[in-house]
Amino acid sequence: MPATRAATPDDAPAVTRIYNEGIADRIATFEARERTEDEVAERLRGPHPAVVALDERGKVVAFAWSGPYSTREAYATIGDHGVYVAREARGRGYGEAALRALMNAARETGMHKLTSRVFVDNAASRRLHARCGFREVGLHRRHARLDGEWRDVVTVEVLLDEGED
Ligand SMILES: CC(C)(COP(=O)(O)OP(=O)(O)OC[C@H]1O[C@@H](n2cnc3c(N)ncnc32)[C@H](O)[C@@H]1OP(=O)(O)O)[C@@H](O)C(=O)NCCC(=O)NCCS
Structure with missing residues (x-):
């Protein structure tokens, strides 16, 4: 499995490039506007977990991050995530490495679900x-329009505390 680590604001240039590729591909997200490094750095400051996956030379080639699912207090331990x-x-295999690392990071911060x-x-x-x-x-x-076209989406979820009641 490729190496992973927690993301920091210093990863903003690499994460921004990868995220903007995903936005441009029009297959990953309803986001249509490319992000700036400053916007991404702000998000990487937390408090929500973010991780990066590294190639064999240590270059950042993937990331996964989570954001708030809702402003409702009852949903505070649900993360709305992305992987690119x-x-x-x-x-x-970098996507799998990043997503599994995010699941671990989210679990460690007390979150109970990613969706x-x-x-x-x-x-x-x-x-x-x-x-x-x-x-x-x-x-x-x-569910929403991308470039003026309605798109169907599948909601996915994983329980991070499976086995606990
Ligand atoms: C989706 C994405 C994150 C997957 O990451 P990845 O590193 O390419 O995928 P992995 O190599 O870890 O493979 C994971 C699984 O996806 C499958 N897969 C990978 N690319 C595929 C493709 N083009 N078509 C079909 N299946 C594919 C793999 O076979 C593997 O499944 P399996 O083990 O059951 O065979 C990546 O392709 C990506 O960044 N896409 C653009 C952004 C995006 O769509 N993000 C997700 C937003 S919800």
Whole structure:
């Protein structure tokens, strides 16, 4: 499994490049506006967990992060997450390494669930989430528009404290 570590604001240049590739691909997120390094650095300051995965030379080639699911206090331990791999590094296990590292980091900070919405046609992301133990909760039809087109999304979730009541 590739090496991973907690992300820091110093990772902003690499994370921004990878995130903006994912935004430009139009397969990963409803975000349509590319992010600046300052915006990403702010998010990497926390408090929500973020991790990076490294190639064999120590270069950041993937990241996963979590953000608040809701402003409601009752949902405070649910994380709304994302996972992104640099275009040139996809399909080599970095996504799995990053997502598993995020699950561990989220569990350690007391979160009980990660959830996200995946475009129905994002086969790589659906496979990745299934491999990491996520279940597909259901399909949202016409959930939002991307470039003016309605898109269907599958909600995925994993319980981080499975086995505890
Ligand atoms: C989705 C993404 C994070 C997956 O990460 P990855 O490093 O490429 O995937 P991995 O090598 O860890 O493989 C994970 C699983 O996905 C499968 N997979 C990878 N690329 C695939 C593809 N293009 N089509 C179908 N399945 C694919 C792998 O076979 C593996 O499943 P398996 O073990 O059951 O065979 C990555 O491709 C990516 O960054 N895509 C663009 C951004 C994005 O869509 N992010 C997710 C937002 S919800």
